[in-house]
Amino acid sequence: MDTNSVNKEDKFSKLFFIAKQEPYHGCEDFSKLSFTVQLLNIKCLFGLSGKAIDTLLSLLAKAFPQGNKVPISYYEAKKFIHELGLDYVKIDACLNDCILYQGDYLESTSCPTCTTSRYKDPNKKLPHKVLRYFPLASRLQRL
Amino acid sequence: MTSQIAIKMRWHKDRKIKDGQLRHSADSITWKTLDSKYPSFVADPRNVRLGLASDGFNPFGIMSPSNSIWSVVLVPYNLPPWMCMKDPFFMMSLLIPSLTTPRNDTDVYLQPSIEELKELWGERCSDI
Numbered sequence: 001m002d003t004n005s006v007n008k009e010d011k012f013s014k015l016f017f018i019a020k021q022e023p024y025h026g027c028e029d030f031s032k033l034s035f036t037v038q039l040l041n042i043k044c045l046f047g048l049s050g051k052a053i054d055t056l057l058s059l060l061a062k063a064f065p066q067g068n069k070v071p072i073s074y075y076e077a078k079k080f081i082h083e084l085g086l087d088y089v090k091i092d093a094c095l096n097d098c099i100l101y102q103g104d105y106l107e108s109t110s111c112p113t114c115t116t117s118r119y120k121d122p123n124k125k126l127p128h129k130v131l132r133y134f135p136l137a138s139r140l141q142r143l
Numbered sequence: 144m145t146s147q148i149a150i151k152m153r154w155h156k157d158r159k160i161k162d163g164q165l166r167h168s169a170d171s172i173t174w175k176t177l178d179s180k181y182p183s184f185v186a187d188p189r190n191v192r193l194g195l196a197s198d199g200f201n202p203f204g205i206m207s208p209s210n211s212i213w214s215v216v217l218v219p220y221n222l223p224p225w226m227c228m229k230d231p232f233f234m235m236s237l238l239i240p241s242l243t244t245p246r247n248d249t250d251v252y253l254q255p256s257i258e259e260l261k262e263l264w265g266e267r268c269s270d271i
Contacts, residue, residue, distance in 0.1 A: 088238075089255070091255060093240070093251070093252070097241070097245060097248035097251055097252070098251065099251065100251060100252070100254055100255070102254075102255065129240045129241075130240060131237065131238070131239060131240070131252055131255075132237065132238035133236070133237055133255045133256070134234070134235050134236055134237070134238075135259060136217065136234065136236060136256070136259050136260070136263070137259065137262075137263060139234045140144075140191065140219075140234075140263075141144065142144075143144045143145075143148050143152070143219070143232070
């Protein structure tokens, strides 16, 4: 077995484990995963702010029975969902759409065609433009 | 892929009605041209064909034209017509930040997508 498939299996057993966790002991209708996914779905549907979710989660954590495993903040919830693996890649782009800073240009700080700087502020490394790329293969597999 | 969707992904080959009427992209001339060009690709009904569409939208409402984003969406054309144009099956591929149409510069942004498609060409789902 090559390392790739070992990694895949590792990931799968991890997913299986987190899917089985329950938000609080004795909860039959939800797993921690389905609870978090549905909560974040509601957030997207109604455009709730991150802070609203933070507050709601801290209330739920207090209201649910002792020893519950509800994610304590929006950040924690996102980190938990991250394990599902359908995330995206951020690639910096030239301000004038000349190149993407990937491959040979990964470390460059200015565009080779129009010499524009990659960053708004070179000290803070804040890029002008960021392309979000959603890898296709994992999405096809999850269809 | 779930078993039901895996069956539906072969719909373009297994569909019953093939009377020359244009009901699905699989009836189109372009589709058939591709068939004749790559017989080894077509031989396996599990081949995947994707359509690419792009449009601009404004993430923060119409009043803020300073934040315009162009999304690129991939549509699996294997699925029957009543499924392939429904949102659960759309696959967002790219989010391009651009105030106006990226026009020809779109190809710069499509690079990562094209690279992955080239990689996937000729591979099986289980090989990935």
